[in-house]
Amino acid sequence: MPRRIGDVARGAGVGVETVRFYEREGLVDQPLKPMRGWREYDEAALGQINQIKLAQGMGLTIADMKVLKARAKGARAQFCGAVRETVAARLDAIDAEIAALSLKREALADWLKQCRRRGKRGDCPLYAGINALAPKRSKR
Amino acid sequence: MPRRIGDVARGAGVGVETVRFYEREGLVDQPLKPMRGWREYDEAALGQINQIKLAQGMGLTIADMKVLKARAKGARAQFCGAVRETVAARLDAIDAEIAALSLKREALADWLKQCRRRGKRGDCPLYAGINALAPKRSKR
DNA sequence: CTTGCATCCGTAGCAAGGTACGGACTGCAG
DNA sequence: CTGCAGTCCGTACCTTGCTACGGATGCAAG
Numbered sequence: 001m002p003r004r005i006g007d008v009a010r011g012a013g014v015g016v017e018t019v020r021f022y023e024r025e026g027l028v029d030q031p032l033k034p035m036r037g038w039r040e041y042d043e044a045a046l047g048q049i050n051q052i053k054l055a056q057g058m059g060l061t062i063a064d065m066k067v068l069k070a071r072a073k074g075a076r077a078q079f080c081g082a083v084r085e086t087v088a089a090r091l092d093a094i095d096a097e098i099a100a101l102s103l104k105r106e107a108l109a110d111w112l113k114q115c116r117r118r119g120k121r122g123d124c125p126l127y128a129g130i131n132a133l134a135p136k137r138s139k140r
Numbered sequence: 141m142p143r144r145i146g147d148v149a150r151g152a153g154v155g156v157e158t159v160r161f162y163e164r165e166g167l168v169d170q171p172l173k174p175m176r177g178w179r180e181y182d183e184a185a186l187g188q189i190n191q192i193k194l195a196q197g198m199g200l201t202i203a204d205m206k207v208l209k210a211r212a213k214g215a216r217a218q219f220c221g222a223v224r225e226t227v228a229a230r231l232d233a234i235d236a237e238i239a240a241l242s243l244k245r246e247a248l249a250d251w252l253k254q255c256r257r258r259g260k261r262g263d264c265p266l267y268a269g270i271n272a273l274a275p276k277r278s279k280r
Numbered sequence: 281c282t283t284g285c286a287t288c289c290g291t292a293g294c295a296a297g298g299t300a301c302g303g304a305c306t307g308c309a310g
Numbered sequence: 311c312t313g314c315a316g317t318c319c320g321t322a323c324c325t326t327g328c329t330a331c332g333g334a335t336g337c338a339a340g
Binding site: 154155157158161165176177178196201202203 | 297299306
């Protein structure tokens, strides 16, 4: 059972600064501070950090989580709607990201293939292109 | 034929600030400034920006391009080796990124499926979980 | 009482790739 | 001559998710 922020951090496998960051973001509830001394944490903080890690593993952003946390105070149906909305939006965003990366992947793979095919023929268009852009030397 | 930075920017479809950013990064050669007046650009700047856009489309980073540009002054064989190295490294990085995103994609899709399956049964574990983390209210 | 680690708190910095701003200047049209 | 758009230049800001720093305090052991 965690008592102080360092215990929470170690228990969740994150740094103390990270816990404090989550608190600033409002994702982890910061226990009230006694007028002197250290804050007293309980299991809730640990659970909240684990939920953050879970959500992060699914690709949700901190901003997404803030929205969902705000909605969690409302009725279950509303909350579920918000969850589905957020998850669907993030799914679309991630699909778009994957599509963009796949295009890049193909372009890079093609480039490598061309490189190997040209092999020793030594007609790299990029090298020619880059040096054509500095025509000072070729003009003499 | 571009004359001033604004012409270059319009011609390349980027902002003036972006051209200046590439100049600061050393990816676009900035023509010498006359003691008074405006710099005079030629086609080279346009070509360099187009190469940047191409490389970006393949997923190369600005840092990658800096390295390659530095190598372009050397012999062709050295340059080609550096290109292959950079491209291969970036390809690996992008594959890793795609793999990570695919995991997230699956997790999100699963979550949505679970949401729909639970449908009106109203037993969302996330809602329960979040509210269990604030047990103040349930204790009464 | 002193050492020494932990916490508290605000603030600043990192990566990446730009974007924006403010004040001074330039050059051209009216 | 004046107005106005465009440049020049340095610097600050943006996003995201942390991470680090520095000075002040707290607390327990020796």
